[in-house]
Amino acid sequence: MAQEAPKRGGTIVASTDVQPRSLDPVMGNAPTSDRYTTGHIFDTLLIQEEDGSLSPSLAKSWDVIDEGRGIVFHLREGIKFHDGTPFNAEAVKVNLDRTRDPAVGATRAVDLLGIKAVEVVDDLTVKIVLDGINAGMLAAFSVEPGMMSSPKALKANSVADYGLKPVGTGPFVFQNWVVGSHVDLRRNESYWREGTDGKALPYADNLRVRFITNPAVKLIEVKAGSVHVADNIPPNEYPGIERDPNLSLLKVPPGVMQWLAFNTRRAPMTDPRVRRAVSLAVDRAFLFDLVADGYGAVARGPAAPSGWDYNPELPKIPPHDVEEARRLLAEAGHGKGLKLSMLIIQREPDTQIAQVIQQQLADVGIEVEINAPDRSAVGAIRQSGGWDIYMARFNVPRPDPVQIYDFHYGRNANQNFSLIERDEQLFAAVDAGRTHLDRDTRKKYYLDVQNILIDKSYYAFLFFRDARHVARKNLRNLNVDGGGVWNMAEAWLA
Numbered sequence: 001m002a003q004e005a006p007k008r009g010g011t012i013v014a015s016t017d018v019q020p021r022s023l024d025p026v027m028g029n030a031p032t033s034d035r036y037t038t039g040h041i042f043d044t045l046l047i048q049e050e051d052g053s054l055s056p057s058l059a060k061s062w063d064v065i066d067e068g069r070g071i072v073f074h075l076r077e078g079i080k081f082h083d084g085t086p087f088n089a090e091a092v093k094v095n096l097d098r099t100r101d102p103a104v105g106a107t108r109a110v111d112l113l114g115i116k117a118v119e120v121v122d123d124l125t126v127k128i129v130l131d132g133i134n135a136g137m138l139a140a141f142s143v144e145p146g147m148m149s150s151p152k153a154l155k156a157n158s159v160a161d162y163g164l165k166p167v168g169t170g171p172f173v174f175q176n177w178v179v180g181s182h183v184d185l186r187r188n189e190s191y192w193r194e195g196t197d198g199k200a201l202p203y204a205d206n207l208r209v210r211f212i213t214n215p216a217v218k219l220i221e222v223k224a225g226s227v228h229v230a231d232n233i234p235p236n237e238y239p240g241i242e243r244d245p246n247l248s249l250l251k252v253p254p255g256v257m258q259w260l261a262f263n264t265r266r267a268p269m270t271d272p273r274v275r276r277a278v279s280l281a282v283d284r285a286f287l288f289d290l291v292a293d294g295y296g297a298v299a300r301g302p303a304a305p306s307g308w309d310y311n312p313e314l315p316k317i318p319p320h321d322v323e324e325a326r327r328l329l330a331e332a333g334h335g336k337g338l339k340l341s342m343l344i345i346q347r348e349p350d351t352q353i354a355q356v357i358q359q360q361l362a363d364v365g366i367e368v369e370i371n372a373p374d375r376s377a378v379g380a381i382r383q384s385g386g387w388d389i390y391m392a393r394f395n396v397p398r399p400d401p402v403q404i405y406d407f408h409y410g411r412n413a414n415q416n417f418s419l420i421e422r423d424e425q426l427f428a429a430v431d432a433g434r435t436h437l438d439r440d441t442r443k444k445y446y447l448d449v450q451n452i453l454i455d456k457s458y459y460a461f462l463f464f465r466d467a468r469h470v471a472r473k474n475l476r477n478l479n480v481d482g483g484g485v486w487n488m489a490e491a492w493l494a
Contacts, residue, residue, distance in 0.1 A: 038147065041174050046138065068133040091151050095148050113412060115130060171191050172488070248472075260462065263385060268388075281320075284299065300450070308443065315455075336365070345378050474493060
């Protein structure tokens, strides 16, 4: 059978449950989820393929030099940003220096830790000088830090303003953002990549990304045809989708890790016995069966079963032990009961998980008040420190474990949710995982990190659930990168 020829035109409508905090890629706080939107406005220097390998993008090739202490990128020529500014080595330097600048406050600066200098060799060659070995640095250029913004647009706008009107080199050009509803993008008429028909990608004229937090509503919209693809569909919906002749399930490489962070700077969570008691009171297996329906695994730590940093035997999963939880609480002086607050983002299945945990903690004498504001308000509340337990999730695995361990548990962690401080044992293990090139050695140090997180009950990792997206079958040639982000440049509507 002859391969179906792509059809040009039309508007692809996608839906995700997370609205970016900013469309400036290095200012976002939801890796992977943000890229469902920003990944179509911006190109990265490298691309992470679905199997985890790295391929050329804006950089056509690269060399690792000085025994891992430097990288040289060789850039494609003739590429322009959406505002006509040339993409070149100077543009790369501007972007990387900006992300690293503490005055900018980029959330993704942590991914570039260890860069000592960015040097322009010539118009199409840029050299990254590192202050030591950083095994995860190359992978960082396939995600947000590798997304290139127009230097002209960056200079003309404040950080906040640029996040509302981004300018990249990607297949779609930003049009408008209706906050709380959607982002509209239009076709980049001079995009550098070509389709199978020999003409510039993308095939579609427009892309709309809608923000719908309720999975049931998303699925209804897909079934009705008003949305072509949607993320994070609950497992209990999989059988019905597979039976629907108009729909298909799309499995993506990363899944979702659900976890609890404990505020280690606020009593009573400063006491490791209280943190351990909460962890033991939670029935992880019950939560996993209820929410993931068997698609995934009960969590041992922050590593996904599909990640190379995962150990199938360690750390040991904390048991569900009500009696030991009560004993620890009594030993800590809370034998007559305890009141705690739990901060969550108002979305599913988070609210369902929180309500079940609330019931489970009540069994050991802990009364939990759930605070579930909109995502946009959670950050400020969390940073205020006025909470005891914070429940959230992240996508794993990442392009490299550095983007989990340094980002959440390192000495310069940007999202240190449990507010860990002065734990040199933990920080040294995170550093070692980054500064060794041998994978087996790195895996050993990352296991040390996981064991410390569990032994000191900084977190209670709950379960890892596989991710599936639902797509209409008339959306042809839809594929994803290694981070699970849709490639809408090559998708088309039949």
